[in-house]
Amino acid sequence: MIQLCRIPPRLLSTDLVGLVGIAFAVAAPFAWWAMHQWLQQYAYHTTLSWWIFAAAGLGALFIALSTVSYQAIRTALTNPAKSLRPE
Numbered sequence: 001m002i003q004l005c006r007i008p009p010r011l012l013s014t015d016l017v018g019l020v021g022i023a024f025a026v027a028a029p030f031a032w033w034a035m036h037q038w039l040q041q042y043a044y045h046t047t048l049s050w051w052i053f054a055a056a057g058l059g060a061l062f063i064a065l066s067t068v069s070y071q072a073i074r075t076a077l078t079n080p081a082k083s084l085r086p087e
Contacts, residue, residue, distance in 0.1 A: 013065055013068065016064055016065065016068055017061065017065075020057075020060055020061050020064050023060075024057040024060065024061075028053050028057070031053065031056075032048060032053065035048055036048060
């Protein structure tokens with residue numbers, strides 16, 4: 001049976017969470033401004049709530065973490081002999 005070596009989640013995701021947080025901090029004000037300008041063109045428009053942007057940020061974080069976790073698990077389960085060139 002193949003055992004996965006235990007990689008602490010902190011090592012796997014610390015840098016990634018920081019980069020996603022920076023990207024969100026840059027993109028959220030621009031997205032709010034663009035949406036606000038676009039909604040002003042309509043006679044009946046809704047207000048933009050903070051939770052919409054928080055949900056988008058959490059969704060982006062979930063997608064990034066699940067992608068990195070999937071790739072790490074797939075790489076850990078790969079047989080190293082298959083990736084080496086036959087000599």
